[in-house]
Amino acid sequence: MAASDTMTELAARAKIAEDRVAAAQTQARDQIQAQVAEARLNAQVTAEQLKAQTAKSAATVSEWWTNAQQTWSAHVGQIREDIDDKAADLDAKRMQRRADRAENDAVAAVQYAEAALEEAEYAVLDATLARMDADAAKTGG
Secondary structure (H helix, E strand, O other): OOHHHHHHHHHHHHHHHHHHHHHHHOOOHHHHHHHHHHHHHHHHHHHOOOOOOOOHHHOOOOHHHHHHHHHHHHHHHHHHHHHHHHHOOOOHHHHHHHHHHHHHHHHHHHHHHHHHHHHHHHHHHHHHHHHHHHHHHOOOO
């Protein structure tokens, strides 16, 4: 799959996520709870696919991307542990602090995703340019 195609898929996936988050503002708690479980499972599957893809292409992907994936996996694991630990907390003040932290974590995750998207755009454009240069070198142009 061409790098530009993956950007198109990413944009479509981002729109789906945006729509689901917007819809959650008017849904009942049990509906949101089910979506949280589904999103967690989907994120876990995607993380496992990313890990497998990174391992598969380790020889052709720069070490930086391999390290970034490993760091991201560790970060996600820690966040999930924190969420699981905090879910059992029933004290109202603690629940408020948990909600505040969860919202701050969500904002940070979106900012991280935005930075990753910017990096992905740069990488796709750079790959496109590199392919053009390689093709031109083959044809002597």
